[in-house]
Structures are given as structure tokens and as C-alpha cells.
Amino acid sequence: MAPRASWIEAHPTGIYLPTADAWIDPAVPVDRAIITHGHADHARGGHRAVLATRETLAIMDCRYGPQPGQAIGYGETIRLGDVDLRLVPAGHVLGSAQAVLERGGERVVVSGDYKRRPDPTCAPFEPVSCDVFVTEATFALPVFRHPPIGGEIDRLLAVREAQPERAVLIGAYALGKAQRVIAELRRHGYDAPIFIHGAMQRLCDLYRELGVDLGELRPVADLKPAELAGRIVLAPPSALNDRWSRRLPDPVTAMASGWMRVRQRARQRGVEMPLVISDHADWDELTGTISEIAPGEVWVTHGREDALVHWCRQRQIPARELALVGREDEDD
Amino acid sequence: MQAFAQLLDSLIYTRSRNAKLALIGAYLKAAPDPDRGWALAALTGDLSLRAVQPGIIRALVSQRVDPVLFGLSYDYVGDLAETAALIWPGAQIAAPPPRLSEVVDELQRITRTQAPAVMTRLLDRLDADGRFALLKLATGGLRVGVSARLAKTAFAQAFALDPDDVEEVWHGVSPPYTALFAWGEGRGERPSSDDAPVFRPFMLAHPLDDRDVDLSDYAAEWKWDGIRVQLVHVGGETRLYSRAGDDITQSFPEVAESYRTPGVLDGELLVRGDVQGGAAASFNALQQRLGRKTVSQAMLRDFRAFVRLYDILFDGPEDLRPQPWTQRRARLETFMSRLDSARFDISPLVDAPDFAALETLRLGAREAAIEGLMLKRRNSPYVSGRRVGLWYKWKRDPLVADCVMMYAQRGHGKRSSYYSDYTFGCWTEEGELLPVGKAYSGFTDEELMMLDRFVRSHTVARFGPVREVEKTLVLEVAFDSIHASKRHKSGLAMRFPRISRIRIDKPAAEADRIVTLRGLAV
Numbered sequence: 006m007a008p009r010a011s012w013i014e015a016h017p018t019g020i021y022l023p024t025a026d027a028w029i030d031p032a033v034p035v036d037r038a039i040i041t042h043g044h045a046d047h048a049r050g051g052h053r054a055v056l057a058t059r060e061t062l063a064i065m066d067c068r069y070g071p072q073p074g075q076a077i078g079y080g081e082t083i084r085l086g087d088v089d090l091r092l093v094p095a096g097h098v099l100g101s102a103q104a105v106l107e108r109g110g111e112r113v114v115v116s117g118d119y120k121r122r123p124d125p126t127c128a129p130f131e132p133v134s135c136d137v138f139v140t141e142a143t144f145a146l147p148v149f150r151h152p153p154i155g156g157e158i159d160r161l162l163a164v165r166e167a168q169p170e171r172a173v174l175i176g177a178y179a180l181g182k183a184q185r186v187i188a189e190l191r192r193h194g195y196d197a198p199i200f201i202h203g204a205m206q207r208l209c210d211l212y213r214e215l216g217v218d219l220g221e222l223r224p225v226a227d228l229k230p231a232e233l234a235g236r237i238v239l240a241p242p243s244a245l246n247d248r249w250s251r252r253l254p255d256p257v258t259a260m261a262s263g264w265m266r267v268r269q270r271a272r273q274r275g276v277e278m279p280l281v282i283s284d285h286a287d288w289d290e291l292t293g294t295i296s297e298i299a300p301g302e303v304w305v306t307h308g309r310e311d312a313l314v315h316w317c318r319q320r321q322i323p324a325r326e327l328a329l330v331g332r333e334d335e336d337d
Numbered sequence: 338m339q340a341f342a343q344l345l346d347s348l349i350y351t352r353s354r355n356a357k358l359a360l361i362g363a364y365l366k367a368a369p370d371p372d373r374g375w376a377l378a379a380l381t382g383d384l385s386l387r388a389v390q391p392g393i394i395r396a397l398v399s400q401r402v403d404p405v406l407f408g409l410s411y412d413y414v415g416d417l418a419e420t421a422a423l424i425w426p427g428a429q430i431a432a433p434p435p436r437l438s439e440v441v442d443e444l445q446r447i448t449r450t451q452a453p454a455v456m457t458r459l460l461d462r463l464d465a466d467g468r469f470a471l472l473k474l475a476t477g478g479l480r481v482g483v484s485a486r487l488a489k490t491a492f493a494q495a496f497a498l499d500p501d502d503v504e505e506v507w508h509g510v511s512p513p514y515t516a517l518f519a520w521g522e523g524r525g526e527r528p529s530s531d532d533a534p535v536f537r538p539f540m541l542a543h544p545l546d547d548r549d550v551d552l553s554d555y556a557a558e559w560k561w562d563g564i565r566v567q568l569v570h571v572g573g574e575t576r577l578y579s580r581a582g583d584d585i586t587q588s589f590p591e592v593a594e595s596y597r598t599p600g601v602l603d604g605e606l607l608v609r610g611d612v613q614g615g616a617a618a619s620f621n622a623l624q625q626r627l628g629r630k631t632v633s634q635a636m637l638r639d640f641r642a643f644v645r646l647y648d649i650l651f652d653g654p655e656d657l658r659p660q661p662w663t664q665r666r667a668r669l670e671t672f673m674s675r676l677d678s679a680r681f682d683i684s685p686l687v688d689a690p691d692f693a694a695l696e697t698l699r700l701g702a703r704e705a706a707i708e709g710l711m712l713k714r715r716n717s718p719y720v721s722g723r724r725v726g727l728w729y730k731w732k733r734d735p736l737v738a739d740c741v742m743m744y745a746q747r748g749h750g751k752r753s754s755y756y757s758d759y760t761f762g763c764w765t766e767e768g769e770l771l772p773v774g775k776a777y778s779g780f781t782d783e784e785l786m787m788l789d790r791f792v793r794s795h796t797v798a799r800f801g802p803v804r805e806v807e808k809t810l811v812l813e814v815a816f817d818s819i820h821a822s823k824r825h826k827s828g829l830a831m832r833f834p835r836i837s838r839i840r841i842d843k844p845a846a847e848a849d850r851i852v853t854l855r856g857l858a859v
Contacts, residue, residue: 146410147403147407269414269416269419275352275590277350277351277352312405313408316403
């Protein structure tokens with residue numbers, strides 16, 4: 006039997022389609038890039054042509070300046086060389102997409118990063134049956150089981166209420182996680198202004214322009230410490246233990262990340278309140294999705310590849326690691 | 338079990354001492370007997386359950402979970418209890434979670450052969466946090482950053498008791514401490530500690546800031562640079578306690594064996610210097626004996642410990658603490674005649690007619706084990722802690738050296754995010770800079786800002802959290818003494834180094850040389 010999807014090549018710098026002359030999420034500038042979502046380890050600047058959803062292009066414009074982009078709507082099919090490309094929602098962040106590729110009767114789904122939990126800021130993941138499923142493996146260990154987000158938000162609100170003299174400072178990735186936490190706080194009835202670090206302003210504005218309701222957001226800058234007591238403040242994880250956070254009145258330091266499941270990880274971060282909130286699939290979502298899609302073969306891009314490959318092989322599903330470079334997962 | 342698990346979880350993420358005290362206190366007030374007593378015992382380290390070995394946990398998990406996935410997970414998480422707690426497949430039994438007391442009862446009763454079945458049943462009834470608490474309890478060692486003293490202080494604060502009083506009754510009570518909680522809640526008598534070798538909090542001294550002290554009211558004696566120790570013998574048992582109330586009997590068995598006279602003494606633990614029977618050696622020599630669980634014959638021979646006595650708290654059952662210092666000193670001298678003079682002596686008094694004479698004495702004292710002078714008010718009782726006007730300490734002036742900053746690391750607590758821990762060095766004859774010490778205090782907040790800015794803008798390399806800086810900034814470092822040591826490449830180590838001045842005026846090449854420092858070593 007011929008190897009599956011021999012028209013797709015895995016290089017350390019990304020996935021390449023020779024007959025379409027297109028790369029998926031390349032780590033270096035290329036002539037034509039298909040971008041699954043706007044996180045910096047997938048979407049880099051400097052490509053000569055970019056194919057992505059309208060939202061992902063807007064995020065890239067915002068981060069890197071105007072992009073030579075071609076917007077593709079969810080469900081729309083375009084032809085590149087002899088390959089048909091369709092983007093379907095991945096449920097990871099606003100605009101995130103799986104690239105569904107078809108050639109000669111074979112279908113490959115490059116899922117990018119994805120999750121299966123409901124998220125008020127983006128369209129939900131759509132399973133697509135395929136011959137080869139290309140998956141991430143960020144949380145591919147059975148110790149990672151994310152709890153429902155509602156419980157985490159409830160804990161957060163309870164702490165704020167119990168300690169009104171302190172600010173609650175939440176470390177959250179500036180694209181996606183921050184807006185999801187804000188939207189979930191609103192869903193839980195928290196309607197006071199939420200204060201944000203300057204590095205989040207433009208992305209939050211963009212989310213609003215793209216139709217995601219975030220309620221009233223205010224910059225932290227220029228406020229006196231006393232005015233921030235009892236407030237919820239969001240900042241990128243890197244700002245949590247930096248001098249920036251010293252302006253806050255003895256803040257309760259929280260961090261929203263799937264890594265918070267592991268106590269030592271949370272402690273290293275100096276986090277007082279770990280919030281297990283992730284935009285990546287946990288172990289049950291990863292294995293459940295593979296079972297649901299039932300692909301002929303699984304390729305694993307980045308994360309705990311060995312564990313997921315082992316799990317697939319135990320179930321007679323051929324699987325291999327792609328060993329891509331430059332994927333970061335520390336802050337999610 | 339859920340409340341206890343939540344307490345452990347919160348303690349892990351809490352750094353401030355006061356916040357920890359509040360968390361423990363709130364739990365102890367809310368939880369019922371006997372659960373809270375077992376929890377307190379777990380925190381103070383007085384609960385030992387030995388039936389469950391780590392091997393049992395590994396075997397149990399491997400029965401439920403693919404061993405390869407378990408192995409990969411353990412590698413990643415790095416803690417067996419945490420890995421097992423997270424990976425254990427969700428509750429299999431609809432039964433309600435067990436109470437902490439139920440867990441402790443079971444774990445105390447079971448044998449090693451019963452352990453797997455009992456642990457499986459318990460794990461199945463708990464959620465991930467509960468499983469973590471269970472596994473930490475069962476395998477010993479909570480490691481939640483709470484010392485025995487802190488846990489007892491939390492108990493005392495929760496029930497508005499004096500922590501020293503709690504410490505005194507502690508050895509007369511045992512888990513689950515129902516009598517202790519009854520006392521705390523005013524439902525019962527203060528538990529008796531008469532027949533137990535308990536720790537009594539030490540009397541401490543204030544630094545002598547000015548000389549507004551009438552010397553005729555005070556006795557003067559040397560301040561020895563060893564380990565402050567309390568010797569207790571009662572009911573046929575001897576204990577040695579450190580200043581923090583830790584039991585250090587095991588580290589100094591020869592001292593414990595030679596103290597067999599009922600009573601409680603306060604003194605300084607020292608080791609003999611080079612010449613057998615000679616003067617007391619430096620603190621550095623004593624450090625060789627600290628923290629050892631077993632003490633070798635060579636250790637006993639090379640570092641002969643003895644106690645230089647300062648005070649007497651109890652003579653037999655008689656509590657001498659309310660008596661004035663002069664009375665206690667007389668009783669101590671009488672008591673000394675019943676002790677082995679090879680292991681015990683009395684810290685001699687020094688003649689102090691006026692401050693000028695004292696100053697001469699203090700400056701002239703170059704004996705390795707002298708840290709300075711003590712002034713003790715003649716009519717003062719023995720009271721715990723530092724009380725104004727009773728005891729003063731007057732340390733020798735520190736030594737200073739000009740050193741060059743080499744590496745910096747971020748601090749903790751209120752200094753997190755600032756580069757506040759500095760490694761500094763001095764020059765070899767070949768013109769190489771070698772580290773001689775590390776300091777993280779002595780500067781003002783403003784100086785810290787300046788040092789932090791220097792580190793950030795002069796970094797030449799990074800090694801994980803450590804930044805190497807350009808070797809241009811001279812720091813004047815004050816220290817109490819300096820010793821030969823293998824800790825630093827220079828072969829020297831300072832005792833209590835701190836930054837005394839930032840010498841921006843001084844070129845790095847003019848900082849001190851290692852030979853100069855070696856000349857100060859004792």
C-alpha cells in the first residue's frame with residue numbers, strides 16, 4: 006500500500022504542500038502561507054502571501070502591520086495547484102481554523118491548535134472525517150484534565166468578594182485567553198469595568214470590532230493603587246512578577262492556563278490562585294476527538310507527542326511525530 | 338477530607354506567613370474534632386503513618402493506567418503523589434468522600450499487605466485534590482511550607498492563646514489533641530506538661546543602640562558564637578532544643594548523654610578548637626555537626642561539643658524563671674557542681690565599670706568564638722522573647738571588604754521581580770575575580786532600585802535565573818567573620834555578609850584582593 010498523503014511534506018519549519026506551493030504555519034517567511042490562527046508561534050510576519058480567515062488576517066494586521074492576505078470564509082473551498090483547501094472552525098481562539106486539504110480522493114485535516122470546550126469568543130470545533138488527522142499534543146498526558154471553566158470563574162469571583170481590599174490580577178495570554186476570560190466573567194454576571202494591561206488593548210479593541218462583546222474595559226495605567234482595590238485586572242503572564250504589577254494593591258495573583266493543573270508549575274510562577282483554563286484540548290478531548298474522527302492515520306505536531314503516539318498505536322491507529330520547531334506552549 | 342485537602346492546596350500557593358496563619362487558624366476553628374486534631378498533627382509532623390510505601394502507589398496506579406503513560410506523566414510532573422492524584426481515573430464509587438479521621442484511623446490500623454486494597458478504596462472515593470492530600474498523608478511529608486512552630490502559632494492565634502504557652506503544653510498532649518482544643522475553646526483545663534521534656538521559649542536580647550543604660554544595674558558577659566541551646570532533663574529523658582524549638586538531641590548525642598540532672602538550662606553549644614581541650618572554635622567548625630541524623634565517631638572526636646551555660650530555668654521541678662537574674666546565676670553555679678566539667682562550663686562574667694572599659698574589651702576580643710558582649714539586667718526574671726530594657730547584645734564591629742558584583746538573581750517575597758541577591762568576588766594575585774560570598778540585604782529600597790537597574794543594563798550572560806554582570810560595580814560588604822570553606826572557588830566564606838555601601842566612586846580594579854581577606858580569616 007502506498008504511504009498515505011505523500012503529497013504533504015513535514016519539515017521542521019512547517020508542513021509543505023509541494024503541488025500547491027504552500028506552507029501551513031511556517032516558522033520562517035515563505036511565498037505562500039496558510040495560517041491556522043493568530044498566535045505568534047503559528048502566525049509570523051514576512052510572508053509574501055497569506056491565506057487565512059478574515060479574523061486571523063485582522064489579528065496579523067494588528068500585530069505585524071498590513072498583510073498581503075487573502076481571506077477565506079469558514080466552509081469556503083479554494084483551489085491551490087491541484088489541492089482543494091477549506092477552512093473549518095477549530096474552537097481555539099477567534100478566527101482559528103483547521104485546514105481541510107483534499108487531493109486525488111485523499112483528505113487530510115491539519116487541525117492547528119484546537120479545543121472542544123464551549124468558548125463565547127469563537128466558533129466551535131467541527132469534526133471532519135479524514136484519512137490523516139494532524140493534531141497538536143500540548144496537553145497530551147493523562148494528568149491533564151481541564152475542569153469546566155464555570156467552576157474556575159466562580160472561584161475567581163469568590164476570592165474577589167472575600168478580599169475586597171486587594172486587586173485580583175490574572176495572567177492570561179493576550180490573544181484569546183484574555184478575551185475568553187473576560188467574556189466568561191460577563192457571562193457569570195460580572196459587569197463592573199475590567200482593567201487591562203496596555204499590551205492587551207489593541208487585541209481587545211479588535212475583538213470588539215469583530216463582534217465579540219467584552220463589556221467595559223479600562224487601561225490600568227494612570228490609576229492609583231487604592232483605586233484598583235477590589236478590581237479585576239488582566240495582564241500578560243510575563244507581567245505578573247515584573248515591576249509592572251507592583252502598582253497594584255497587594256494583588257491576588259492568578260494565572261489562567263492549562264499548566265496550572267500541576268502544582269509545582271503554578272508555584273514556580275509565584276501564582277497564588279491557579280485557574281485551570283486552557284484554549285487547548287486536554288487528554289480526554291485529544292483522545293476523544295481521534296476516536297470520533299476515526300482517521301486512517303494520526304500525525305502529531307507539537308507537545309507531548311510520545312504519549313499521544315503511544316496511545317494511538319495501542320489502538321492500532323498508525324501514528325507518527327512530525328517534530329516541528331518553534332512551537333511554544335509555556336504560557337497557555 | 339475535602340476541607341483538609343483545600344487547606345493543603347491553599348497553603349501550597351500562599352507565601353505570606355500571616356496568610357498561612359490565617360488559613361490554618363480558620364480551618365482549625367471550623368473543622369470538627371477529631372479531624373482538626375489529625376490535621377494539626379500532620380502539619381506539625383507529629384503524625385506518622387508508615388504502612389504505605391511509594392512502591393505501593395506506583396503499583397496501584399499501574400493497575401489502573403497504562404504504565405507507559407504513567408511513566409511519561411511522572412517524568413513530566415516530577416512528584417509521585419501529584420502524578421498519581423491527577424492520573425487516577427475519576428471516582429468509581431458513588432460513596433461520599435471519607436472524613437480525615439476515617440482516613441487516619443484506617444491508615445494507622447492497616448498492615449503493608451492490606452495497604453493496596455485500602456488505598457484503592459480511599460482513592461476511589463476522592464477527587465483529585467482529595468487524592469493528593471491522601472497520598473501526601475499516607476507517604477509522609479506534606480511539604481506545604483509550614484513549620485511545626487508555625488502550625489502551633491496558628492493554633493494559638495485561632496484560640497487567642499499565648500504561642501509560648503501552647504509550646505509548653507505541647508509535649509504533654511498527643512494527636513488528635515482533643516484536650517488541647519477543649520482548652521483552646523475554654524471547655525477544659527490547661528493540659529499538664531510537668532513530666533515531659535518540653536521546650537520553653539528562649540529569652541532574647543535587643544541590640545544595644547545607644548548607651549543610655551545604667552551599667553550598675555547590669556551584669557556583662559561574652560556573647561558566644563555557637564548555637565543557642567536549651568537542655569532539658571525530666572522524667573529520665575533528655576532533650577536538646579535549638580532556638581526555634583527544634584529537637585536537636587540526635588545531632589549531639591554525647592552532650593545529651595552527659596546531661597542527667599533534672600532541670601532546664603540555657604547555654605551556647607560550641608565545639609573545642611584545634612588543641613584538645615582548648616578554647617572554643619569558630620561557628621564554622623560547629624556547622625560541621627549541624628543537621629546530621631547520625632554522627633560518626635570521627636565527628637565526635639574531631640568536633641567535640643560542649644555547652645557554655647548562661648542561665649537556669651528549672652532546678653528539678655522548681656521553676657526559677659520568676660526569680661531575678663542574680664538569684665538564678667547563683668543557682669546555676671551550684672547546679673554546675675553536679676555536671677561533667679568536660680562537657681559543661683559557665684559563661685564567665687566580665688568586669689564592666691563603664692562603657693569605655695567595655696569598649697576596650699569588645700574591641701580587644703579576637704577569640705574566634707566571641708561574637709560580642711551581653712548586658713543582662715540583674716533584677717530581671719527569665720521571660721520569653723525580647724523585652725525592652727532586660728537583655729542587650731553588643732556585637733563586635735563587622736569586618737568590611739570592597740568586592741565586585743559578579744552575578745545577580747531575583748529575590749523572593751516582596752522583592753520578587755527585583756535583582757536583589759548578589760554574588761561578589763575579589764581579585765586573585767593573577768588578576769582573576771573569584772566569588773567570596775553572596776548577600777541579599779543591607780541596602781535601602783532606593784539602593785535596591787539602583788542595583789536592579791545596574792543588573793538589568795549590564796547583563797553579559799544568563800544562566801537560567803542567574804544573570805552575569807559586567808565586573809564594574811564595587812560593593813562594600815560587611816560581615817561578622819570569614820572562614821576557610823569549600824563553598825566558593827576562592828576557598829573563603831563569610832558569615833552574615835550584607836551590602837554596607839555601594840561604591841560607585843571606586844574603580845573595580847581597586848577592590849580588595851583575596852590574600853587580604855585570607856588574612857582576616859579565623
